[in-house]
Amino acid sequence: MKVKEILPILKDCGWQCHKDEVGDYFCLMDIDERLAQIIPAIGKRTDHFRVSFMPSVSTKIFTAATAFILGEQGDHEPVIVSNDIPEKIANFSAADVVRLSQAAINWAVSQDIEQGLAAYRALPTDSKGALPLRHLAALAIAGDKKKLENYKCSFEHGDRLGFVPYISLEMVERALLVSLDY
Known part of the structure; x- marks a missing residue:
């Protein structure tokens, strides 16, 4: 089969x-x-x-x-x-x-979905692969505007905080937009 x-x-x-x-x-x-x-x-x-x-x-x-x-x-x-x-x-x-x-x-x-999302929220910014994207999404749906605003400010000042290259300022801004709904 x-x-x-x-x-x-x-x-x-x-x-x-x-x-x-x-x-x-x-x-x-x-x-x-x-x-x-x-x-x-x-x-x-x-x-x-x-x-x-x-x-x-x-x-x-x-x-x-x-x-x-x-x-x-x-x-x-x-x-x-x-x-x-x-x-x-x-x-x-x-x-x-x-x-x-x-x-x-x-x-x-x-x-336990919440435990999995909490693990994503707790990830360091220098995680590899798909984890940084999942980190941003978990922060966004938890409504963690403060952390996402700090990330945005750091990106705007040239500090990428160790994020992998595919994570862009625009992605952080979209995560911040999502967080406004939560």
Whole structure:
């Protein structure tokens, strides 16, 4: 069984499945105020399959804030990502897909979103990768105008505070705009 073959089963479980810009599949599900995502991966071995759904959870508000700050459309910006190892399954079947789907939903519901957002807010400004963007978004939806105004002032005076190069003054200003709603 391949990822493409399990998509109808996932859709029957309530997931909305899409293909990203590089051709990988991901599936999203609204669960109350949460936005769960899975990225199904299936590896065929000689005597078993290695299967992982790599669940992550976010909120629509955090995802929208991140997309606005970045200035691009976004489907899902994770707050918490599961680091479970792939499962070894001898005879991978539709029942396994349903079971793994339900496990991802249960995991997403059990996560403490506020704790994940607090961790993003507490990040240092010299964090790498996507973390600085998530830091700004978490501050924005928490309404931390003071910190964002300090960042803006520092940027205007030529002090980037260690932020990675892709973080611009305009992004800080957009984060400040978002914070005005909270």
